[in-house]
Amino acid sequence: MAVKEMSGFAEIPALFRRMTGDEKHEWAAASTLDVLWVLYNRVLDVSPDRVDDPDRDRFLLSKGHGPMAYYAVLAAKGFLDPSTLDNWTAWDSPLGQHPDRVLVNGVEISSGSLGHGLPIAVGTALGLRLQNRAARTFVLVGDAELDEGSNHEAIALAGRFGLDRLVTVVVDNASGTHGWPGGVARRFEVEGWQSSTVDGRDHDALHAAFTQDHPGRPLVVVAEVDEGERR
């Protein structure tokens, strides 16, 4: 595979700069950057040459808008040729403002419409468990995305099914209009999830939260990002 291996977080700004054009969700892309980096750099058992391996970990980006950080991390980790970033969103580019799994190596789900990733992740985790596979399923949602009721169907189910290989990451930049009084994590805890709320910019804290034991139940990691700190 003729993809240049880049592996340092320091490379990310340069990869970001390769993506040009109308980017109205730029700040949203940046809000997920540290979470994505920690997952792909230190947590997920994935690699570009194993995208069809049934035992790979799954990462589902449910909050598909603002995908620049995702594309930058995929490029840094060798899933994408960095030159692909130069003409993203063009007619013949595989990279749109919302990722498409059919077009991009290593992208597990196509997203864009909110509230789809978490139910799909529950099904993926259930399916892997039924097949006695140890692979973990991670799904990233936004705090405002939780407005969609479909998430709450899935949150209850995952808790009841005790999906202990499922991790939901909520990137919380307090962007929901009506908010979550008492915090996002409570919505998961009451359904039987283990929870951690951490600084979404602190790589070591994120790593510790993602890799904690959560026997018999799913895990939610709420990654708090300052509302004013959007870039």
Add this chain to the structure above:
Amino acid sequence: MTSMRQVFVDTVEDVMRHDPRVAVVLAEISRDVFTPHERVINVGIREQAMVGVGAGLALSGLRPVVHTYAPFLVERPFEQIKLDFGHQDLGGVLVSIGGSYDDPVWGRTHQAPGDVALFDTLPGWTVRVPGHPDEVGPIVRDALRREDRVYIRLSLRENAAPHPVVEGFTEVRRGRSGVVVAVGPMLDTVLAATRDADVTVLYATTVRPFDAAGLRAAVDRAERADVLLVEPYLEGTSAHLAAEALADVPHRLRSLGVRRDAELRAYGTAEDHDSAHDLDVLGVAAAVRRMFGHPVAAA
């Protein structure tokens, strides 16, 4: 006689015994018809999650069967069908019961005459409408063997006798005045309504893909390119495909089905609703006479 649903459940359970890929997702409906099994997953009354979970099972390598009552399978979680199966390009088998108005005492909430029309807005779906319980087994086995997206529409309405399950349309009767296409459970009504008409009757259990070549061949054999579609769901659902099949032939096309222009705020029996939609023998026979002429007048 065993119902279509029971044959569906029996067939799925039989296949599950030797195919570990098959998993079922339910939302309460039919939960007591299936035997408990780790691969029969009841998500409760959560239809969006039902379809999303089905797609996730497919992502993990399984062959999901997603089943509930028609409006709650197709209409409520329609975006999940469009995106979680279609846009993700995943395979799955969606199986509904209830049809257009199998149980009209429950009212409009439990009627889904628009289901096949909705699938027509999405690429890549095979749609099968059995007309007899004996046709359900082969249709379900075929769907479970495949990798693509299949919608199977089960109903309490059925014909007296089964026909062999094939991909295209089956010629049940041959005539000269034109062609009547009967979909699934409409066949017996159509056969009774065309008893005195000199028309070809085609029987369709597979409606998508639409057998354009079969329709065209039947029209070519008739003396007039007149086609009457009789479908158990929204009127005209297949009209665009019939018109396309006959695009280079001057033709007449008429469509019978569940009326689009009114919500019938009435309960009663399914037969009452057939009459209201002119989908009973009298209604279909009247349409046949208008289109193909009265046998006495023609003589």
